[in-house]
Amino acid sequence: MYEEEFNDEVPQEGLPIPEIFRNSDTKGYITHCIQCDYELLKGDRSYMIEKVFKRYPNLDSTQVLFEYGMCSVCYEKMKDSLSVESMQNLSNYMMTKMDFSAMQQRIEENPEDPEKWMSHCMIHGTPKEEMTEFQVAASFKGDRLMTNFMPPYMIGGLALEELNGLLSKETKEDMDGFIDQHFGIPPELRKDFILI
Numbered sequence: 001m002y003e004e005e006f007n008d009e010v011p012q013e014g015l016p017i018p019e020i021f022r023n024s025d026t027k028g029y030i031t032h033c034i035q036c037d038y039e040l041l042k043g044d045r046s047y048m049i050e051k052v053f054k055r056y057p058n059l060d061s062t063q064v065l066f067e068y069g070m071c072s073v074c075y076e077k078m079k080d081s082l083s084v085e086s087m088q089n090l091s092n093y094m095m096t097k098m099d100f101s102a103m104q105q106r107i108e109e110n111p112e113d114p115e116k117w118m119s120h121c122m123i124h125g126t127p128k129e130e131m132t133e134f135q136v137a138a139s140f141k142g143d144r145l146m147t148n149f150m151p152p153y154m155i156g157g158l159a160l161e162e163l164n165g166l167l168s169k170e171t172k173e174d175m176d177g178f179i180d181q182h183f184g185i186p187p188e189l190r191k192d193f194i195l196i
């Protein structure tokens, strides 16, 4: 009892999980690893959440194509299973094309509001309102959004197409297989999904 009270005084790492990274049906947390069913909120493994959205500007509506959480163990396994060449191409692209200073500025302007960090494509700076599809991702531990490794980010359709062009045929098939296995999304909708 004493220890619990004491721990309450310690400032928590990270930030509360913003709504965009919650379960879009229940509005609660995403609770289990999509691959191994590990309980993500236990807090001893970090995990990532990835979501892909499609926007219909004429209808003023945004649809979640799919969303999932994946524990760090499965994430590492999955990355290891993808071709080395594709992974190097992806990380080179991210390191050279990412607009670090724009991201830094958005973080400084709204340090407590990570949803605002994702207002523009991290690569091209396109505002979300001008996109028809985009993907967001971030890393977490327990019920906290972690920002020390990589800030949460959004990537728009154009950057996703460019990234897709860097993947080997084998890697594309692996990513398609992952989507097939878990979501059964029609190919024309999922063509630009990238596991980053």
Ligand SMILES: [Zn+2]
Residues within 6 Å of the ligand: 033, 034, 035, 036, 037, 038, 070, 071, 072, 073, 074, 075
């Ligand atoms: Zn897992």
